[in-house]
Amino acid sequence: MRHAPFRISLIERDAWLRCMHTAVASIDSETLDDEHRRELLDYLEMAAHSLVNSPF
Secondary structure: OOOOOOOOOHHHHHHHHHHHHHHHHOOOOOOOOHHHHHHHHHHHHHHHHHHOOOOO
8 A cells, every 4th residue: 555654543544534524515516516525525534544553
């Protein structure tokens, strides 16, 4: 896994998720409808949780 050499804690996870939420929110609803927006955010949250490799 390409992130393995890096320490990723809840702090980094949450910072990355804030960036992703901001980016996804900036996509207009004609391009990304609510159903697909939720699906994308759910996927990003799952991915972020799976990358955490440090408790601190």
